[in-house]
Amino acid sequence: MQEVQPYIHKVQYYETDKMGITHHSNYVRWMEEARVDYLSQIGWDYARLEEVGVISPVVGVDVRYKGSTAFSDAVTIVVKILECKGVRLKLSYEMKNEAGKTVCEATSEHCFINTEGRPIRLEKTQPDFYAALVEQMEGSGV
Amino acid sequence: MQEVQPYIHKVQYYETDKMGITHHSNYVRWMEEARVDYLSQIGWDYARLEEVGVISPVVGVDVRYKGSTAFSDAVTIVVKILECKGVRLKLSYEMKNEAGKTVCEATSEHCFINTEGRPIRLEKTQPDFYAALVEQMEGSGV
Amino acid sequence: MQEVQPYIHKVQYYETDKMGITHHSNYVRWMEEARVDYLSQIGWDYARLEEVGVISPVVGVDVRYKGSTAFSDAVTIVVKILECKGVRLKLSYEMKNEAGKTVCEATSEHCFINTEGRPIRLEKTQPDFYAALVEQMEGSGV
Amino acid sequence: MQEVQPYIHKVQYYETDKMGITHHSNYVRWMEEARVDYLSQIGWDYARLEEVGVISPVVGVDVRYKGSTAFSDAVTIVVKILECKGVRLKLSYEMKNEAGKTVCEATSEHCFINTEGRPIRLEKTQPDFYAALVEQMEGSGV
Numbered sequence: 001m002q003e004v005q006p007y008i009h010k011v012q013y014y015e016t017d018k019m020g021i022t023h024h025s026n027y028v029r030w031m032e033e034a035r036v037d038y039l040s041q042i043g044w045d046y047a048r049l050e051e052v053g054v055i056s057p058v059v060g061v062d063v064r065y066k067g068s069t070a071f072s073d074a075v076t077i078v079v080k081i082l083e084c085k086g087v088r089l090k091l092s093y094e095m096k097n098e099a100g101k102t103v104c105e106a107t108s109e110h111c112f113i114n115t116e117g118r119p120i121r122l123e124k125t126q127p128d129f130y131a132a133l134v135e136q137m138e139g140s141g142v
Numbered sequence: 143m144q145e146v147q148p149y150i151h152k153v154q155y156y157e158t159d160k161m162g163i164t165h166h167s168n169y170v171r172w173m174e175e176a177r178v179d180y181l182s183q184i185g186w187d188y189a190r191l192e193e194v195g196v197i198s199p200v201v202g203v204d205v206r207y208k209g210s211t212a213f214s215d216a217v218t219i220v221v222k223i224l225e226c227k228g229v230r231l232k233l234s235y236e237m238k239n240e241a242g243k244t245v246c247e248a249t250s251e252h253c254f255i256n257t258e259g260r261p262i263r264l265e266k267t268q269p270d271f272y273a274a275l276v277e278q279m280e281g282s283g284v
Numbered sequence: 285m286q287e288v289q290p291y292i293h294k295v296q297y298y299e300t301d302k303m304g305i306t307h308h309s310n311y312v313r314w315m316e317e318a319r320v321d322y323l324s325q326i327g328w329d330y331a332r333l334e335e336v337g338v339i340s341p342v343v344g345v346d347v348r349y350k351g352s353t354a355f356s357d358a359v360t361i362v363v364k365i366l367e368c369k370g371v372r373l374k375l376s377y378e379m380k381n382e383a384g385k386t387v388c389e390a391t392s393e394h395c396f397i398n399t400e401g402r403p404i405r406l407e408k409t410q411p412d413f414y415a416a417l418v419e420q421m422e423g424s425g426v
Numbered sequence: 427m428q429e430v431q432p433y434i435h436k437v438q439y440y441e442t443d444k445m446g447i448t449h450h451s452n453y454v455r456w457m458e459e460a461r462v463d464y465l466s467q468i469g470w471d472y473a474r475l476e477e478v479g480v481i482s483p484v485v486g487v488d489v490r491y492k493g494s495t496a497f498s499d500a501v502t503i504v505v506k507i508l509e510c511k512g513v514r515l516k517l518s519y520e521m522k523n524e525a526g527k528t529v530c531e532a533t534s535e536h537c538f539i540n541t542e543g544r545p546i547r548l549e550k551t552q553p554d555f556y557a558a559l560v561e562q563m564e565g566s567g568v
């Protein structure tokens with residue numbers, strides 16, 4: 001199984017708000033950055049998913065802000081697969097600051113559709129991608 | 143009690159993504175737009191909150207995407223107060239497209255802090271603001 | 285000739301940065317908002333342009349910041365057509381705050397392409413759209 | 427003189443728009459990312475500038491789009507100092523895609539103010555920072 005490295009996001013100036021800290025909406029974008037990186041690390045980067053015709057829209061996000069982050073902070077994001085059923089994928093995200101303090105805990109849920117927008121059962125249509133996700137899920141000790 | 147009008151957000155071109163629809167992170171920003179408008183309508187716009195020294199950071203959001211929206215759609219957002227205890231506020235958001243279809247259901251949770259960053263009990267420190275929120279909560283029939 | 289009304293953008297909280305004012309990158313987004321609104325007012329909203337198959341990518345922007353704006357400010361944006369030749373369009377934007385002070389002066393330049401990405405001569409391919417732009421340019425007394 | 431390395435920005439999914447390419451407003455944000463990185467490499471990261479009390483707001487940007495970029499492209503950005511007078515700084519940005527093609531050429535202009543918002547003459551108030559900028563300008567052979 002591919003050992004997955006955490007994703008690191010450096011907070012940009014334009015991501016701060018007038019409270020002087022990172023605006024809360026950006027964490028949802030970092031979840032996407034970390035998710036794309038995670039899939040790439042396990043061999044399924046966006047180009048490959050596009051090639052086989054799989055799209056996985058976000059159907060829900062839940063984000064809990066545990067602490068603030070500030071301009072130029074390096075935020076470490078660990079992604080795990082919580083659930084992977086035929087038509088649904090659920091991921092978790094743990095974000096820590098440089099001191100190791102958890103600043104955000106989040107989950108995202110996804111479905112799978114083909115290029116015509118029809119829902120697909122991953123297990124049947126894309127067994128290799130499905131197998132890669134399940135292997136990670138078991139390996140992650142969730 | 144102040145009758146609150148729904149907030150309308152027009153989807154901007156820069157809010158779309160390569161899937162051709164609104165990027166999911168923007169809904170979290172629209173929740174903020176609708177929330178600021180809601181508070182303004184019940185007499186507590188940002189300037190007044192700043193004047194009395196109350197800040198209400200977001201401690202969590204939960205967003206369920208029920209349908210997509212596209213460039214130039216007018217999205218109607220109804221905000222309701224679900225909970226208002228001494229130190230915590232929970233709001234709900236229902237977003238509909240022009241055809242009246244629900245495209246997003248969300249909640250946000252907030253705490254209250256003063257300008258030094260210390261948590262405050264709203265009921266005690268800002269009884270007028272607290273009363274306005276509670277009145278809306280009861281009036282909204284939640 | 286259609287009398288065009290200025291566009292008004294209300295500054296959002298998520299558009300501010302840690303300096304406490306609007307982040308400068310947002311003005312480029314407001315230019316797009318104002319441009320889309322302008323074209324819609326002269327009878328060429330995005331849906332109609334899409335229907336006839338005209339796309340007008342931005343090939344350049346020049347933005348001069350004359351003053352700052354802050355959260356909840358209403359910024360009034362006046363768009364004018366500076367140049368409209370066969371393959372190129374140049375627009376100007378003047379942005380004022382509520383006190384009437386100019387806070388930003390900008391221009392954007394655009395080319396015209398069809399849905400296959402090929403440059404088109406507007407005058408020949410879309411004479412109605414071209415005529416509408418030229419009429420506005422002359423009417424604006426630039 | 428400190429040899430400065432180019433800055434690399436990886437295009438994020440949320441930076442794309444419905445045309446399928448990077449939305450043009452993001453290049454202004456990447457200029458900021460590259461500028462912050464550049465100053466950090468020559469010994470003047472944001473923390474140090476904040477410590478000595480220098481702020482350098484953007485007073486203008488000029489951006490020329492020479493080609494498009496797409497999701498997951500790695501864009502290399504070379505920053506140079508074009509001008510550094512007592513009260514004004516002008517930088518250039520050249521952005522290339524992975525094939526070495528220039529996709530964007532831009533400049534930004536900045537003034538210098540202190541924490542009270544008053545303009546300062548850098549040469550007098552912050553001679554070390556001024557010297558570092560001038561050294562880079564001369565070294566870059568602009």
